[in-house]
Amino acid sequence: xxxxxxxxxxxxxxxxxxxxxxxxxxxxxxxxxxxxxxxxxxxxxxxxxxxxxxxxxxxxxxxxxxxxxxxxxxxxxxxxxxxxxxxxxxxxxxxxxxxxxxxxxxxxxxxxxxxxxxxxxxxxxxxxxxxxxxxxxxxxxxxxxx
Numbered sequence: 001x002x003x004x005x006x007x008x009x010x011x012x013x014x015x016x017x018x019x020x021x022x023x024x025x026x027x028x029x030x031x032x033x034x035x036x037x038x039x040x041x042x043x044x045x046x047x048x049x050x051x052x053x054x055x056x057x058x059x060x061x062x063x064x065x066x067x068x069x070x071x072x073x074x075x076x077x078x079x080x081x082x083x084x085x086x087x088x089x090x091x092x093x094x095x096x097x098x099x100x101x102x103x104x105x106x107x108x109x110x111x112x113x114x115x116x117x118x119x120x121x122x123x124x125x126x127x128x129x130x131x132x133x134x135x136x137x138x139x140x141x142x143x144x145x146x
Contacts, residue, residue, distance in 0.1 A: 005043070005062050006081060008120055013040060013065040015117040020044055023098040024083070024122070026061065029053045038067040046083065080113070080121035088112055088126040089137060103146035105137045113146035121146050 010016040020026045026044040033040045044061040045053035053060065061081065085091040088106040095114060096102055103121075104113035109131030112124045 005060060007062040007064055008081075008116070008118070009064050009066070009070075010116075010118050011065075011070070012117060013042065013063065016063055016065075017042065019100070019116050020061070020063070023095055023100055040065045040067070080123050082123040082125060084125050084127045086127050087131070088124055089131060089134065091124055092137065101143055102140070103144045104142050105140035106131075107133060107138050107140065109133055109137075115144070115146065 017028070021028060021044065025047060027047055027050045028042055029045050029050055030043040031040065032043075042063040042065070043053070044063065046060055049060055088109065088111070092102050092106055092112050092114075100114050102112055102114055104111070106112040106124070106126070110126045114122045114124070116122060
């Protein structure tokens with residue numbers, strides 16, 4: 001068995017690409033538009049996985065955008081996506097500066113949660129050893145749900 005990718009349905013492709021690419025830092029590796037089926041698939045990978053994803057046609061994430069409006073609630077009971085980051089504090093600071101709400105701050109120097117524009121929960125995990133607790137993260141409360 002081989003893991004291929006995770007598919008997430010999105011209601012606004014531009015807002016989702018702004019979140020996943022511009023803010024979170026993923027890169028687009030491929031795109032497929034199907035006029036007859038009225039959908040677009042956009043394949044994304046973490047920058048360090050992009051070349052491998054292109055060669056193996058095995059992206060990290062598939063965004064599925066159906067051209068006809070459809071409401072998705074609760075992320076369709078989807079759990080979460082998880083990404084390992086080199087510096088959880090710097091990543092969360094960058095996301096906050098870009099207007100992303102940190103739902104579960106990295107108080108422990110190890111883990112944080114944010115949400116995509118479609119309510120998909122994104123877990124961020126510190127690569128290597130946990131960072132020492134520091135402000136403003138150590139005393140920052142949870143917001144919303146994650």
